[in-house]
Amino acid sequence: MEGNAMPSGNTQVRLASRPMGKPTPENFEITQTSLPEPSEGQLLLKILYLSLDPYMRGRMNATKSYAKPVEIGDVMEGGTVARVVRSRHPDFAEGDVVLSHSGWQSYALSDGAGLRKLDPQAAPLSTALGILGMPGFTAYSGLLTIGRPKPGETVVVAAASGAVGSAVGQIARIKGARAVGIAGGAEKCAFVRDELGFDAVIDHRVPDFAAQLVAACPGGIDVYFENVGGHVWDAVFPLLNDFARVPVCGLIAQYNSRPGEPTGADRLPLVMRDVLSKSLNIRGFIQREFADQRPDFYRAMAGWISSGEVRYREDIVDGLENAPAAFIGLLEGRNFGKLVIRVAAEN
């Protein structure tokens, strides 16, 4: 059920089983429950948009990461844009639109904690999950706080047509650096070069990918914004300059690896040798570590979007029931732009 009609139930996507390697549709279960009733001090939220992001793959594992795993049978978690449809909370009125973390479901209760009101006039609502949300802020905070690109330096980022990578390269250029993007396939590469204005872009699927990267980085690499891992890392690593910075916000290429899988030679000694001999800085981060920069981010990014200095692309998929397949595709790079599920129409 969609639109304005008040439905009788809540559709939810739950974790049915933990994936071994790549997730499959069987790892998810779609259930219907009755609509929850807000108590005093609570709100009922109707989810309009659900963000799908690579980090969610980690939550499907049992191992503790920076956040606790989703338990079997629990609703999958995720960032959402929602409308208040019933309010028993003094700070929110029916009709308000908020950023919430309500997960993969069509309705949710909230006590108001952690909600941020959105202005539907200021920007398309879905951007609060992308360029003006967590992915955009991941790019902004990681690049500027850890990467610290200087004018004339070379910044490399993979998944360059995606939510984080597209912002990384464009912010790098605003700061006077060269942006070299890596993307999968000719269509995405053309978008990164022609629409986003990166200085160079390379298709990581071509056989001479590593050689093309060398050619695109004649002065080496000063900042590698790591969000994929895998064979992109192997091509990038030898090109890092002395004092290069490597903010690490994702490793999508290894999220689906299976425990006990055979591996190649041990790369760690070589990596540590270069960490030492080149004074490299490898630094993992989660954007919420830099939460105090969020007001600056909202102001700066809104300005860059309105001036046209930052462009973005969204890949909007209709219907919560399509979230599992869309998420499986995201991990394989089948999305093109920030992947968002339209759970319900805005009006």
Place this chain on the structure above:
Amino acid sequence: MEGNAMPSGNTQVRLASRPMGKPTPENFEITQTSLPEPSEGQLLLKILYLSLDPYMRGRMNATKSYAKPVEIGDVMEGGTVARVVRSRHPDFAEGDVVLSHSGWQSYALSDGAGLRKLDPQAAPLSTALGILGMPGFTAYSGLLTIGRPKPGETVVVAAASGAVGSAVGQIARIKGARAVGIAGGAEKCAFVRDELGFDAVIDHRVPDFAAQLVAACPGGIDVYFENVGGHVWDAVFPLLNDFARVPVCGLIAQYNSRPGEPTGADRLPLVMRDVLSKSLNIRGFIQREFADQRPDFYRAMAGWISSGEVRYREDIVDGLENAPAAFIGLLEGRNFGKLVIRVAAEN
């Protein structure tokens, strides 16, 4: 020839061949040349002490590191304390004692560039190569700038009886952190615990080393000052806390590894996974990056030594001809304290 007598020649230790794996005596050649004559603006230095440090192993390889390699046939490089025995330079008088980078030889010419005059009354001259020199400053700058230990945090350092490690643990304690040292053998461990005052010390040669490290770090590890690599890394890495800092100043355990040696499973994906999930910061450095901190270091360290808050141990070997064997032993942990060659008597 030693002492005050002006000898007829200069003894030099040259790189005869590049080692494959561990250096052997055959990689070094001891030669005699005539004593050089200073031109106008030059000095003749008589070397009193030569510092032997693990980084010199890297210079014996052909591969470019943060410094260029020593060429075959060249005098091995190294930090030295020397007396000016002839001066044709306005800023230096005969009898002055200076810190220089004159290498493995008994005499050297200098144009004065990069020399630092030493006060023989202020501290034993050999300390300018150790606790009050490059190793002490490596500990100070890396620990305080990258490691940034907070009161109550746990700092782990290996080679804890050595030039750098001993300073790291003692500075950590001065800053209110717990210092856990790792050393090789009961004698070194007793020194680290009883003389240097570390909170705990573990012998990395015992079979249950990793389990002992777990027991010594009940709250995990917040700073791992990496100067050895190898199996110590494997024991330390799983214990790193969220937001742990890993300054990397040396990897002595892998300096002697041979290209093409068989390796175990690839550890890099696991390391990168934890870099991401724990927001780790791994940062290679060379102390000269922080050269502007040197005045603060000299002042602070001199104070800590005179107050007894920092203690140090030197392992002084007589005679330049013994430098190759002493250096080979250093790479195997056979020294006990900062290794220095006494090239000539001070008086």
